[in-house]
Amino acid sequence: MNVSRRKLLVLLPAAAVAWEHVLAGTPENSPNYKETEHWWGMLLDITKCIGCGSCVRACQLENHVPDGYFRTWVERYVVRDWGFEHISVDSPEGGKNGFPAVTGEMGKSFFVPKMCNQCADSPCTQVCPVGATFVSPDGVVLVDKKYCLGCRYCIQACPYGCRFLNPDTNTAEKCSLCYHRITKGLTTACCESCPTGARQLADLKNPADPVHEFLKTHSVQVLKPHLATGAKAFYNGLDGSVR
Amino acid sequence: MPFDGFMYPNEVELQWSVLIVLYPFLTGLVAGAFILASLERVFLVEAVKPTYRLALLTALAFLLVSPLPLQLHLGHPERSLEMYLTPHRSSAMAMFGFVYLWYLMAVLVVEIWLDYRKDIVLMMQSSTGLKKWIYGVMTLGSKNISEHALKVDSRVGWAITLIGIPSAFLLHGYVGFIFGSVKANPWWSSPLMPVVFIFSAMVSGIAAVMLLYMFVTKYRGKEIDMRCVDTIARYLLYTFVIDFSLEMLDLVHRIYEADESFRSLDFMVHTRLYLSQVVIQIIAGTVIPILLLALTQVLPLNAIVRKRIYALSGALTLMGIFAMRWNVVIGGQLFSKSFLGYTTYKMGFVAREGLLTAIFLTLLPLGILWVLVKLLPPWSEKDAAAIPSSLSGQQAD
């Protein structure tokens, strides 16, 4: 190819601009998605969860989660006495294939889905030494797996046990609130597959979101409120025994 | 099942291995050795002068090896430069990278250089080949070892040591803060953590230098300066008493307040952590050395008995402080954050983060120290002649 000097004078600066653009990166969300218009959270309704494990399976399929690790899981509580001291908790394979029937003396029993609480004052983000995990402008705590060192400090700092080290990428990983879906107007994989509506994605900046009304009219809680993490996973009907 | 009770599914596997236990142990030795060196330089405790240079070289040897356990632990060690390129200012780990760099370059290396400069120039002039080149580089091209130049060096060195003391505290206090600031983990989260780490670092560093001095002196066929080791042992005892008091304070406070984590942690200490915490760390690693050292202060014991007690106490101390790091790092991961279960640590042997690697990384600094001692001898024959062996023996009795 014969490129004349004149052509080069035009092409080179253009290439330089294009290269800058490539380096800076352009988000490929749906064209109308503006991060600042959203503030994501999740509503988890204990009164509706049936422990079927659909969410755990769906999350694993959607996000290619390796076996033995969990971006979301379901716990079953059995509170045998009046106090919160005598409780049994189990989560066989994270509840992926449901739960076997409980035998013996029964008290109250219920299922609690767990996931990343998408904390607004995220302790895991605070400790990341390089900025590989962060809170996005729309309130989702994400991991940049191209930048993560795998030091595991964030995993230590999470009070909820929702992080793990992916053995395939050697980087930290956790629930991303299906960021690749919610930025396209879809809901998360777990919410999509939940048959009872126990899990509902919430956009706390959208006044039309039905969860807004729900939060105003029901008693909701977050996990470990004394740690002031600004958790945005709200639980309806959460018993005091839940850890 | 690999665990008892209930653990969050992602918690069953431990995140930080024996290499992360080794890291605070090594940096602790650095800080402690440096504090001992500064005793002579800044606080003019002349008795410990024979250990001054050895303490500095020990600190350097261990500081050079310290990043290795971290590199071997990282999922992506090739990205570790990111900590210097884009450090996250709210992260204690990131800021520690700079504290480490500051301490290595601006404090330790400069202090060693200033103290050894005259010897370096002389050795450059008297050696040949590769050694001559190495010394030549170390002179930075300056051959000025006049009386005045050395006086300037001494002044600047004193200032560096002065800055070095809080720097050494910062070095290991930061490591303590890396754990102490994690609110998710009640075994770690405590304002006492940095203080406990600093004092246990001093204890381990002082014990290490004392042992090395005794060993190297014997190896060189010289007489151990009893006034020196007696003084070091005394400082070891004082520091140990403070360290032990702090750890007991933490324990008593936990038992008294008995918050939601207490029952779970208490059970862990009585079962999974019993051997390493109660037997190795507290009894064998702290109480017995303190009692032994206290004996040397209240009873008139002869030099041979004292040397034996110092050697035994020193060894037990190092074992105890290593156990302390183990109990903090591993102990903090054995219990579930739900306070309902416990897991086990499966330490590999011939693995990237296994026991063999840990042993190698513990011995490597000793190898580096050997090289440093050969390159920058802490003692000249002149020094040894100044304390005739017969005289030092009599002084002890």
Place this chain on the structure above:
Amino acid sequence: MSAFKDTGHLVRLAMAFVVGTLLFFVARGFLVPKSFGQYGHYRGAALGEIAAQPISYGGHEVCETCHSDILDVKKAGRHAHVACESCHGPQAKHTEDPGSVVPAKLDTAVLCVRCHEANHSKPMDFPQVHSAEHSSGLKCDTCHQPHTPRIEAKGKK
């Protein structure tokens, strides 16, 4: 001032530090990713990379485009709020190429009991049965139509 005499070696040391620091900042200019700091202390490009991950679940809205007849039946029944992929699994590939990617036939003996097997831990108001007693070993779709599972009159399909 005589105090500055014989300090040549210290000046060299200081220069070494200054040069080292300058080199570090120059290297930093090349090594730090361009989009770092765009939105906060992280690589701005990461947002786009994460959002670009391919999806596996198409979402129930897409199903309506072709399967509106089934959806009309489902909307009137007890499974109205159960998403299609909740039972049929991730079908994004099917929505992209409906002809060649055909969803597998589901085995109701396995599928239905996942939700409806009686378990004390499930909410009391949730329909659940002891499957062994309930159907004497028959598969669930012998009597129930999954898209509208309530049995109004005997034999209705």
